[in-house]
Amino acid sequence: MAASIRDVAREAGVSVGTVSNVLNRPEIVAPATVARVTQAIEQLGFVRNDAARQLRAGRSSSFGLVVLDTRNPFFMDLAHGAQRRAIDDGYTVLMGGSDDSPQREHSILEMFEEHRVAGVLISPVDTDLTQLWRLRQAGIPVVLVDRGSSDRSFSSVSVDDIEGGRIAARHLLEQGRRRIAFVGGPLGIKQVSDRVNGARSVVAEVADATLEVRETQALSVLEGRRIAEEILALPAERRPDAVFAANDLLAMGVLQALVMTGSLRVPEDIALIGYDDIDFASAAVVPITSVRQPAVEIGATAVGLLLSEARAGADAVREQIEFTPELVVRASTVGGA
Incomplete structure (x- = not known):
């Protein structure tokens, strides 16, 4: 059984209140008493219950x-x-x-x-x-x-995140991409909506560029794979030539699906950019361009x-x-x- 504060008091020959003072306000206790209580704590292996103490203090x-x-x-x-x-x-x-x-x-x-x-x-x-x-x-x-x-x-x-969306879209446009798909969701998450709105504002400035939003149910690898499979099923003339994923997990899922089928190459056929710059982005089979958050x-x-x-x-x-x-x-x- 774990030693209690009463056991420490008994071993040191002092009151429970004195032990409490040694633990919480040692400056008001005589040095010799502090030493005696400290020795008893070490001998008994006493560990004070901070959780209970904090609850009593209300914090x-x-x-x-x-x-x-x-x-x-x-x-x-x-x-x-x-x-x-x-x-x-x-x-x-x-x-x-x-x-x-x-x-x-x-x-x-x-x-x-x-x-x-x-x-x-x-x-x-x-x-x-x-x-x-x-x-x-x-x-x-x-x-x-x-x-x-x-x-x-x-x-x-x-x-x-609005600027982050702009950065991603601007980079894709600078690579000559014109049919961009935004992959992310739910769109009710503010970070996601800000990123797509930022991208949309930049794409709107380029006459021949378009931005298609493909909403996901979650920001996950599996959802990225699902959307990529939908893109692969499209006729060639309707497929995007770039994907902006709302986070790197989605980007990894998109990349996995594209690599597994081998029918479209990254970035030759579809450029891919993610968001967050997690460690996995740089370690992917095709290292993923990403918008970094610190x-x-x-x-x-x-x-x-x-x-x-x-x-x-x-x-x-x-x-x-x-x-x-x-x-x-x-x-x-x-x-x-």
């Missing part, structure tokens, strides 16, 4: 992180940055994935509230932020990640904002930080060049 040393998809390496990199920054300040990060489901997101946020997390980082599924307002009213600060706050009511760390930096920056809000309390100032995406050119759009 936690954990932040909650809600992402759209825990299988997406982009969000894993984001979580890595958040965790690394949080640990530096004595916190840890609990993560849940909404799987693009508002209902699942709601459940995760309820659990975080029940656990009295010190703050919440979230990439929301949709635009209804009612539950986030309720969390903040309960004293739990909230920071949006990979999503801006258009009315500046929440602090946020995001990437300019995922680790986004996570770390978001925790920094959350710490600032937690310390400021009611006086917190909402900050919006937006990164500019970068194009990383690889063989899927320019071949061996």
Whole structure:
């Protein structure tokens, strides 16, 4: 059986209150008593129950992180940055994935509230932020990640996805591509809609260029393969000569389907560009051009904002930080060049 605080008090010959003071406020305890209690802790192998202590205090040393998809390496990199920054300040990060489901997101946020997390980082599924307002009213600060706050009511760390869409479309047009297919969805996800809108604005400036939107049910490899199979089934004159995928997982799925059939070559027949620049993009059989988001930096920056809000309390100032995406050119759009 694990040693309790009472066991430590008995072993050291002091009260339970004295042991508590040694653990939490050692500066008010005589050095000789601190040494005696510390020796008893070491002898008994006592480990204090921080979870119970935090619940009694009405606070936690954990932040909650809600992402759209825990299988997406982009969000894993984001979580890595958040965790690394949080640990530096004595916190840890609990993560849940909404799987693009508002209902699942709601459940995760309820659990975080029940656990009295010190703050919440979230990439929301949709635009209804009612539950986030309720969390903040309960004293739990909230920071949006990979999503801006258009009315500046929440602090946020995001990437300019409209510009990212422009960057992707402009690059494809510069390679001489004119029939571009945007592959991504659900379109209700703001990041997806921003990327397609950015691409659409650039394509509209070129008279002979078109942009066709092929909505997916998820941002996954399997959905990318499904859309690629639909494209392969089209008559040659109706096929796109370029695909802009809303993320790299979709781009990988498109590439897999094209490579497996061998009927269309990348980039000779169809150029392909993704978004996020996850590690798998550069390691693909045809390395995938991608629009890079600084995922680790986004996570770390978001925790920094959350710490600032937690310390400021009611006086917190909402900050919006937006990164500019970068194009990383690889063989899927320019071949061996």
